[in-house]
Amino acid sequence: MPTAAIKICGISTPMALEAAIRARADHAGFVFFPKSPRHVSPAQAAELAERAKGRIARVGLFVDADDATLAEAVEAADLDVLQLHGKETPERAAQLRARFGRKVWKALPVASADDVERARAYAGAIDMLLFDAKTPTGALPGGMGLSFDWGLVAGWKGATAWGLAGGLTPDNVAEALAITQAPLVDTSSGVESAPGVKDEDRIAAFCAAVRRT
């Protein structure tokens, strides 16, 4: 099995970005969602994105954002990928892909086999599916450190590339990969010392654990 690609999400400081680059992560996620403890403004994202250019791919994370919000972020941070983490439909995802000419990833909340089945509706509309844990009503739709039953997506086969998120840590990512064979893993809380505070050592440990598998 080839080594899984790695996304470190919720990067909001140069220190965290440099730690992800040093650890050879593939993607840095910037959260454009004001309710998140990891939220970055377009100006902050622009600074981080400039530092990231040519060193790590830039992923902007949005929750049911309107076109103006997306346009401002895309322009400020020259994003490589738009990650949609709300209730965006396949039609909306396809529309954004066409409008912005960037890759589009769709996060899908998973708690049951039916949730996984819903992924098939996005075939042809997006570039990657991200299976993530379903979070409690009223909580943030992601970045909560919650995992789901990895058996639900074990060896998932579909028309769309996919990745695994939700509660992944340096200690459990090897097991998650052994069960799911996910081509990409995404973590946020699992490499933090407190919500929104990235930990360099945990970022390094997470990436090393992925590479050991």
Ligand SMILES: O=C(O)c1ccccc1NCC(=O)[C@H](O)[C@H](O)COP(=O)(O)O
């Ligand atoms: O990170 C956030 O604060 C966030 C807020 C709103 C929607 C999504 C959010 N994060 C999404 C991510 O990409 C996380 O990496 C993913 O949900 C996994 O998070 P975690 O379980 O904390 O590793």
